[in-house]
Amino acid sequence: MMQTVTHAPIGTIGWTERTGGVLSAGERLSLAPALLRNLGSLVAGRAAMATRMHAGRRNTVAPDALAPPNSPLAREAEAAVQDLLTPALLNHSRRAYAWGAALAALDDIEYDRELLYLAALFHDTGLPSQVPSVDFTVRSAELARDFSDRHQVPAVQRELVTNAIALHHTPGVTLDFGPEAFLLSAGAAVDVFGLRSDQLPDGVRRTVVQDYPRTDFKREFSALLRTEAHQVPHGRAWYLHHYALSTLTIRLAPFHG
Known part of the structure; x- marks a missing residue:
């Protein structure tokens, strides 16, 4: 009897390590509905903010919900990424955690703060990829895995971070991939493209950017994504660059710098 071979879903650590993060034509097509929904949400959100009708005017998030975990592992992770990230990317990583934590509070999502913080700090450490046709997240996940092994993070939790x-x-x-994966993706999308920023309280947006300044982040990150798109043709950065017009959407994100 023949066994059916199943592959890990697109974007997961299993898929990324197997494919190098290079999307097939069918995979690119399968991501189109989600990409179109995100672009529609961006347009609707910006329109709501421009007319002062955005949900963030009515939403509230407790300030302590945004604070990173104050644990030995979190402090060690902070120290570990200092030499791996530019100041702009380091603050982006901190903001990605804060935005994810804020969305978790709004959506009433339970998650592991330490694991989300670890994932946020390491998520761009491999950007841009130094290996042709191998997505930068392979290196980012490898660095996070090595750090987790050195600090005896249990294997199950370590793989939640790498995934x-x-x-x-x-x-x-989606949340089907786990709360940490969902919140990291959502938090990074707030910071890079402004996706769902209209749902965040105005005070939260001001506080997070004040605590972790953007320091010309848009310019630096756009250049990194273009480099990654060139280095990994048909990868996800290439996909966002070509089909989400990432240089333009980054420039239009509702943040200065």
């Missing part, structure tokens, strides 16, 4: 990192720039990440 969140691998998934984070895949259109359409």
Whole structure:
């Protein structure tokens, strides 16, 4: 009797390590509905903010919900990424955690704060890829895995972190992939493109950017994505660059810098 071979879903760590993060024609097509939904949400959100009708005017998030975990592992992770990230990317990683935590509060999502913080800090450490046709998240996940092994993070939790990192720039990440993966993807999308920023309280947006300044993030990150798109043709950065017009959508995100 023949066995059916099943592959890991698009964007997961298993898929990314198997394919190098390169999308087939069928996979690119399958991501189109999620990409179109995201683009529609971006337009609707910006329109709501421009007319002062956005949900963030009515929503509230407790300030302590945004604070990163104050644990030895979190502090060690902070120290570990200092030499791996530019100042702009380090603050982006911190903001991605804060936005994800804020959305978790709004959506009443339970998650592991330490694991989300670890994933957020490491998610862009491999950007841009130094290996042709191998997505940068392979290296980011490898660095997070090595750190987790050195600090005796249990294997199950370690793989939750690496999976969140691998998934984070895949259109359409849902809670089915786990709360940490969903919140990292959502938090990074707030910071890069402004997706769902209209749902965040105005005070939260101001506070997070004040605490973790953007320092010309848009310019630096756009250039990194273009480099990644060139390095990994048909990868997810290439997909976002060509079909989500990432350079333009990043420029239009509702943040200065």
